[in-house]
Amino acid sequence: MTTSMITEWLRAQPTLAGSAPPFDLSALPDHPDELFVTWIRQAAAAGVAEPHAATLATVDVDGMPDARTLILKDISPDGWAVAGPRSSAKGAQLAAHPVAALNFWWQPVVRAVRVRGVVREASPEDSAADLAARSSSARQTVAAGDWVLWRIVPERVEFWQGAPDRRHTRVIYELTDASWTRSQQ
Numbered sequence: 446m447t448t449s450m451i452t453e454w455l456r457a458q459p460t461l462a463g464s465a466p467p468f469d470l471s472a473l474p475d476h477p478d479e480l481f482v483t484w485i486r487q488a489a490a491a492g493v494a495e496p497h498a499a500t501l502a503t504v505d506v507d508g509m510p511d512a513r514t515l516i517l518k519d520i521s522p523d524g525w526a527v528a529g530p531r532s533s534a535k536g537a538q539l540a541a542h543p544v545a546a547l548n549f550w551w552q553p554v555v556r557a558v559r560v561r562g563v564v565r566e567a568s569p570e571d572s573a574a575d576l577a578a579r580s581s582s583a584r585q586t587v588a589a590g591d592w593v594l595w596r597i598v599p600e601r602v603e604f605w606q607g608a609p610d611r612r613h614t615r616v617i618y619e620l621t622d623a624s625w626t627r628s629q630q
């Protein structure tokens with residue numbers, strides 16, 4: 446396949462072909478975590494097989510961005526948790542720049558969620574508990590003490606829902622002076 450053929454092929458691919466559930470903009474929760482839990486459950490109910498898989502973006506020591514797929518492990522007042530080896534590229538990047546963004550895309554419901562914030566390492570106990578919760582085969586691939594649970598403390602969370610007429614909805618939560626403000630675009 447030549448480059449011009451792939452261009453045509455890409456242009457021919459459908460986009461925003463899913464179907465969004467009802468989204469009542471007059472009944473939005475005050476806290477983004479609450480809306481996220483509603484949305485991820487609706488994504489699962491609509492058939493998204495692994496709705497907790499997300500793209501984690503980080504920045505390396507030279508300021509070069511990087512991204513990979515990870516599993517969301519938890520959401521709590523302490524942050525949105527992901528986990529992996531400290532010895533990995535993301536481990537080095539988070540040590541150098543403890544900031545990250547996480548992006549979810551749930552095609553069947555035409556929804557995406559985007560979060561960014563500073564990253565705090567969980568306690569050794571919480572990291573060990575996360576590792577202990579993995580399957581024994583998954584645990585065997587990790588050196589002792591290398592597994593880290595990181596918590597992204599959200600500063601901005603965007604909820605995006607696509608519409609067939611392209612009048613998409615964006616609800617943005619931003620943390621200002623320790624309280625959440627909400628806007629729509």
Ligand SMILES: Cc1cc2nc3c(=O)[nH]c(=O)nc-3n(C[C@H](O)[C@H](O)[C@H](O)COP(=O)(O)O)c2cc1C
Pocket residue numbers: 495498511512513514515516528529530533534535536
């Ligand atoms: C669906 C899916 C889930 C994944 N979950 C994790 C995870 O929770 N933690 C992890 O360290 N890597 C996970 N990976 C592997 C990462 O995408 C990545 O390849 C690996 O963490 C190395 O990334 P790094 O070199 O940027 O550190 C997952 C990959 C996929 C496709």
